[in-house]
Amino acid sequence: MSAEAKRNAAPLGLPIALDAMGGDYGVEPNVAGAVAAARAGVSVLLVGREPQIHAELAKHPGSSSLPLRVIDTSDVIGMEEHARDVRSRREASINVCTQLVREDRAAAVVSMGHSGAAMASALLTLGRLPGVDRPAMLTHLPAKTGFVTLLDVGANADVKAAYLAQWALLATVYLRVVEDLEEPAVGLLSIGEEDHKGSQLVLDAHALLRAMDGQGIRFYGNVEGRDIFQGTTDIVVTDGFTGNVVLKLAEGEAKVLLGWVKEALGSSLKSKAGGLLARGALKGLAERLNPSAYGASLLLGVKGLVLIGHGSSDEHAVKNSLLRAARAHESDLIERLKVALEQFGDSPASGQSE
Amino acid sequence: MSAEAKRNAAPLGLPIALDAMGGDYGVEPNVAGAVAAARAGVSVLLVGREPQIHAELAKHPGSSSLPLRVIDTSDVIGMEEHARDVRSRREASINVCTQLVREDRAAAVVSMGHSGAAMASALLTLGRLPGVDRPAMLTHLPAKTGFVTLLDVGANADVKAAYLAQWALLATVYLRVVEDLEEPAVGLLSIGEEDHKGSQLVLDAHALLRAMDGQGIRFYGNVEGRDIFQGTTDIVVTDGFTGNVVLKLAEGEAKVLLGWVKEALGSSLKSKAGGLLARGALKGLAERLNPSAYGASLLLGVKGLVLIGHGSSDEHAVKNSLLRAARAHESDLIERLKVALEQFGDSPASGQSE
Numbered sequence: 146m147s148a149e150a151k152r153n154a155a156p157l158g159l160p161i162a163l164d165a166m167g168g169d170y171g172v173e174p175n176v177a178g179a180v181a182a183a184r185a186g187v188s189v190l191l192v193g194r195e196p197q198i199h200a201e202l203a204k205h206p207g208s209s210s211l212p213l214r215v216i217d218t219s220d221v222i223g224m225e226e227h228a229r230d231v232r233s234r235r236e237a238s239i240n241v242c243t244q245l246v247r248e249d250r251a252a253a254v255v256s257m258g259h260s261g262a263a264m265a266s267a268l269l270t271l272g273r274l275p276g277v278d279r280p281a282m283l284t285h286l287p288a289k290t291g292f293v294t295l296l297d298v299g300a301n302a303d304v305k306a307a308y309l310a311q312w313a314l315l316a317t318v319y320l321r322v323v324e325d326l327e328e329p330a331v332g333l334l335s336i337g338e339e340d341h342k343g344s345q346l347v348l349d350a351h352a353l354l355r356a357m358d359g360q361g362i363r364f365y366g367n368v369e370g371r372d373i374f375q376g377t378t379d380i381v382v383t384d385g386f387t388g389n390v391v392l393k394l395a396e397g398e399a400k401v402l403l404g405w406v407k408e409a410l411g412s413s414l415k416s417k418a419g420g421l422l423a424r425g426a427l428k429g430l431a432e433r434l435n436p437s438a439y440g441a442s443l444l445l446g447v448k449g450l451v452l453i454g455h456g457s458s459d460e461h462a463v464k465n466s467l468l469r470a471a472r473a474h475e476s477d478l479i480e481r482l483k484v485a486l487e488q489f490g491d492s493p494a495s496g497q498s499e
Numbered sequence: 500m501s502a503e504a505k506r507n508a509a510p511l512g513l514p515i516a517l518d519a520m521g522g523d524y525g526v527e528p529n530v531a532g533a534v535a536a537a538r539a540g541v542s543v544l545l546v547g548r549e550p551q552i553h554a555e556l557a558k559h560p561g562s563s564s565l566p567l568r569v570i571d572t573s574d575v576i577g578m579e580e581h582a583r584d585v586r587s588r589r590e591a592s593i594n595v596c597t598q599l600v601r602e603d604r605a606a607a608v609v610s611m612g613h614s615g616a617a618m619a620s621a622l623l624t625l626g627r628l629p630g631v632d633r634p635a636m637l638t639h640l641p642a643k644t645g646f647v648t649l650l651d652v653g654a655n656a657d658v659k660a661a662y663l664a665q666w667a668l669l670a671t672v673y674l675r676v677v678e679d680l681e682e683p684a685v686g687l688l689s690i691g692e693e694d695h696k697g698s699q700l701v702l703d704a705h706a707l708l709r710a711m712d713g714q715g716i717r718f719y720g721n722v723e724g725r726d727i728f729q730g731t732t733d734i735v736v737t738d739g740f741t742g743n744v745v746l747k748l749a750e751g752e753a754k755v756l757l758g759w760v761k762e763a764l765g766s767s768l769k770s771k772a773g774g775l776l777a778r779g780a781l782k783g784l785a786e787r788l789n790p791s792a793y794g795a796s797l798l799l800g801v802k803g804l805v806l807i808g809h810g811s812s813d814e815h816a817v818k819n820s821l822l823r824a825a826r827a828h829e830s831d832l833i834e835r836l837k838v839a840l841e842q843f844g845d846s847p848a849s850g851q852s853e
Contacts, residue, residue: 289755299690302698336653336743344656344740370747374755386698387741389690391748393724398749401643401728402756405787409780426763433759 160188160212161470162242162251163463165198166221167258169456175257176201178463183211185464187471190251192216192238216241221258224456228261231269239263243270246449253450253470255441257458263451264300264444271449274479276486279304280446281312281385282453283319286395287433290376294320294329297382298442299389306349309333309382311489313354315445316380317362318485322476323469332368332378334387342367346384354382361489399434403427440465443473445482450474514542514566515824516596516605517817519552520575521612523810529611530555532817537565539818541825544605546570546592570595575612578810582615585623593617597624600803607804607824609795611812617805618654618798625803628833630840633658634800635666635739636807637673640749641787644730648674648683651736652796653743660703663687663736665843667708669799670734671716672839676830677823686722686732688741696721700738708736715843753788757781794819797827799836804828 161182165175176198179189191198195217202208202215220237222230231240239258243266245251256263264280273280281297296312297304313331320326333351335343340351351367358364365378373381373391383391406427440462441454450473452466515536519529530552533543545552549571556562556569574591576584585594593612597620599605610617618634627634635651650666651658667685674680687705689697694705705721712718719732727735727745737745760781794816795808804827806820 289758302690302696302701334744336656336740336747342656347656347740370744370749371751371754373748374752383744386690386701387744390688390724390737390741390745393690394727394745394748395724395752397725398728398752399756400725402753402788404643405784406760406781409784427760430759430763434756 159249159252159474160190160214161253161255161467161474162190162192162216162245163467164238164242164254164256164258164263165191165193165215166238167256167263167456168454168458169224170459172197172201174458174460175463177205177460178458178467179213180205180208180211181460181464182467182471183208183213185468186212187467188212188214189467190214190216190245192218192241192245193221194219216245222262224259226259226262228259228265231262231266237262237266239266240270243267243449243451246451247271252474253452255452255454255463255466255470257441257454257456257463257466260299260453260456263453267444267447267449267451271447271451274446274448274482274486276490277311277315277446279308280444281308281315282388282442283312283316283445284392284442286373286392288374288376293373293376293378294380295373295383295388295391296380296445297385297388298392299385300444301385302389303386304346304384306346306353309346309350309384310353310357311486312445313357313362313364313380313382314485314489315482316382318482319443319445319473319478320379322478322481323473326379328363329379330365331362331380331382332365332372334370334373334381334383334391335367336369338367338369340366350382357489361485403431403434440469443469448479450479513603513606513828514544514568515607515609515821515828516544516546516570516599517821518592518596518608518610518612518617519545519547519569520592521610521617521810522808522812523578524813526551526555528812528814529817531559531814532812532821533567534559534562534565535814535818536821536825537562537567539822540566541821542566542568543821544568544570544596544599546572546595546599547575548573570599576616578613580613580616582613582619585616585620591616591620593620594624597621597803597805600805601625606828607806609806609808609817609820609824611795611808611810611817611820614653614807614810617807621798621801621803621805625801625805628800628802628836628840630844631665631669631800633662634798635662635669636742636796637666637670637799638746638796640727640746642728642730647727647730647732648734649727649737649742649745650734650799651739651742652746653739654798655739656743657740658700658738660700660707663700663704663738664707664711665840666799667711667716667718667734667736668839668843669836670736672836673797673799673827673832674733676832676835677827680733682717683733684719685716685734685736686719686726688724688727688735688737688745689721690723692721692723694721704736715839757785757788794823797823802833804833 242254283296285292320329441452444451596608637650639646674683795806798805
């Protein structure tokens with residue numbers, strides 16, 4: 146980071162660092178989302194190529210009086226590049242973001258860019274919380290009950306049972322602190338409700354979670370694929386392979402199904418008239434199913450707040466992610482996680498798996 | 500089986516054996532489904548408690564002239580009992596069904612009962628096809644393109660890469676023979692399209708499948724959760740844990756989403772009028788998403804045709820399963836699988852993994 150960039154970063158207190166170059170659509174949705182978040186009272190550091198960011202900011206009248214600052218850095222890790230590049234390219238926008246958090250000059254990172262690079266940068270620059278073997282990606286899915294919190298949705302394709310136990314604890318603290326859910330129920334994703342059903346990994350994780358019930362978490366037991374949209378539990382914990390498949394299937398199915406509904410409503414003159422009348426109602430439903438509503442996923446288990454979103458995120462997703470990052474910071478999530486992990490230190494599931 | 504039962508079974512040629520006691524609703528949907536299938540020209544052996552089955556048949560006028568016979572057996576493995584009970588309870592209805600296939604007195608088994616018991620009975624009585632390490636459950640899901648064939652949906656929670664390679668071959672032959680799809684594309688479910696993404700299992704399976712491309716199968720490469728409803732490939736191969744989660748999530752999400760659509764259409768007087776007009780169109784969509792439309796799953800890799808359905812199957816699911824079983828028998832599926840497995844014998848992925 147240049148000397149000028151450091152000066153720019155300092156006076157804002159603790160703003161959120163936004164990887165302004167990240168995502169499939171570059172600066173445009175990032176800047177628009179930052180402007181919207183700033184109007185809602187959140188300070189944002191826009192990290193990226195200053196000329197491009199300023200040109201984009203100029204399209205938003207009145208943005209110069211908002212709590213927005215630009216941190217200039219010319220390097221960006223593109224969507225097609227390697228995550229390991231974060232090791233050598235210290236001036237890449239995502240590395241500048243995580244470095245700002247490490248130096249306590251930003252409260253959190255939000256990035257819609259290369260998710261592997263963002264995870265790698267967070268691990269490298271911020272490190273893991275004590276007692277955490279592997280950070281997990283946590284996200285929300287819509288459910289009958291409102292939403293369900295799912296993790297890991299892709300940070301770890303191969304896991305150990307102890308990871309799942311740690312993630313159950315982290316997600317419990319997160320929901321308690323950030324979403325005001327006092328005693329969230331934890332479900333372990335399996336292929337049968339009975340305790341003895343599942344893979345060896347799930348059987349081992351079940352035993353650990355059962356032992357933790359009432360001591361840091363509330364363990365409901367196994368849940369199945371059908372329980373996710375039912376909202377049977379507040380939290381669903383699974384490995385990063387299954388969780389990623391679940392997330393992408395859920396989003397993909399919603400998209401195809403809503404397409405079929407529209408098709409069905411337009412399939413006859415009679416139903417077309419019905420569809421026109423019902424259009425407003427369906428639009429509300431589409432919004433409920435839009436991943437943007439929930440913003441980015443949280444990388445849980447690193448020493449700092451890191452939110453990583455879809456490459457296809459629009460300005461609403463950017464804005465919502467910035468607001469959620471600010472809320473997590475205000476609720477002192479990282480400190481609360483540390484305390485919970487310390488109390489958990491005596492548990493058989495604590496970070497001793499490696 | 501009693502001597503009388505054996506006499507009853509003989510004269511029908513090769514009917515389908517239906518576990519008439521299986522499922523959450525007992526004989527009622529089984530008998531109704533058998534009657535409907537018989538009306539469509541399929542001979543059925545109803546295996547179970549004769550008095551109950553006859554009482555149920557009496558509710559269907561004209562059923563006495565249909566190609567239906569009853570095989571009396573009093574024992575049934577209930578949904579809450581152990582799958583291992585099939586070892587000791589040889590007169591249980593599912594065991595009588597698989598024994599009929601083993602003795603070439605039935606063309607196939609259809610059961611909506613205890614799925615673990617049905618799999619265990621099939622393995623015990625019929626055994627595996629040469630070259631198959633583990634049989635898999637194959638099912639269809641609705642997709643933009645019509646339907647997608649997914650396996651394994653729950654027979655094997657813990658798998659090896661070679662199993663996935665074998666299943667890709669079996670599913671290819673199945674679609675070619677039974678659904679007339681000449682060169683179905685095989686996708687390997689992963690968490691990224693790139694070859695190097697996924698769990699260690701997926702990376703190993705990817706290498707095996709790549710080597711088989713053009714030799715027995717057509718390998719598309721990795722697919723993600725979102726590709727399932729898109730119908731990117733004809734076949735999606737995965738482990739039985741992930742596949743079972745996918746199946747139950749897909750069904751559960753469809754149910755909840757259609758509920759939300761109905762709610763949205765009824766949420767205002769204006770949209771309610773629209774909803775009434777559109778009702779017929781939506782009903783068609785609900786039917787498309789109803790698992791009954793596809794009937795039971797096929798246990799692929801045993802020496803005989805075995806179809807295992809939802810406990811909650813209705814008479815349509817029973818009927819469709821019986822028709823599909825008859826079609827698979829007429830297309831000589833088992834023999835065609837044997838030939839393909841023999842040709843596959845030289846491949847590195849052939850049944851040498853144990």
